[in-house]
Amino acid sequence: MSNDNRLEIHLDQDRNCFRANVDGHDCLLEFSRDSAVIVMTSVRVPEAVGGRGIAGELTRHALDWTRSHGLKVDPVCPYVRTWIQRHPDYQDLLLSGS
Numbered sequence: 870m871s872n873d874n875r876l877e878i879h880l881d882q883d884r885n886c887f888r889a890n891v892d893g894h895d896c897l898l899e900f901s902r903d904s905a906v907i908v909m910t911s912v913r914v915p916e917a918v919g920g921r922g923i924a925g926e927l928t929r930h931a932l933d934w935t936r937s938h939g940l941k942v943d944p945v946c947p948y949v950r951t952w953i954q955r956h957p958d959y960q961d962l963l964l965s966g967s
Contacts, residue, residue, distance in 0.1 A: 876923065878930045887931045891918045898927040898949075906941050906964055907931070909949040928952045932959050 876889040876896075887898045894915040901908045909931065912924045928949055935942050941964040944950040953959050 876926045876930075878927060880934065887927055887934070889923065889927060891921070891923060894918045896923050896927060898924075898931045898946075900931070902940075905939070906943055907935050908943045909946050911946045912948045924948055925952060929956075932962055935962055 876891065878887050878889045880886075881888050885900050885902070887900075889896045894917055895913075896915070896918065897911075897913045898909060899911045899913070901910060909928075912927055914923045914927075929952075931949075932942065932953070936959075940962075942949075942953075942962045943964045944953055953963065
């Protein structure tokens with residue numbers, strides 16, 4: 870997504886996810902939280918809205934939120950793990966051994 874088309878991403882604490890609605894489709898980054906660690910378990914973007922960089926935007930937003938709250942991340946989700954590997958400026962958020 871280009872910067873002028875940024876997603877409106879909301880934290881849904883009741884469902885433990887970051888959520889964006891794109892063209893009527895819910896796009897999610899799901900997580901669990903254990904004290905000072907956010908375990909990012911999956912990113913779900915429906916095929917109908919895929920290929921627009923939505924998963925990356927959700928991931929960046931969730932990681933920025935994690936950083937702003939002084940937490941660490943355990944990227945169980947393969948997409949999130951690969952995204953962090955490709956963006957070294959977020960690697961400091963990794964839980965040791967992740």
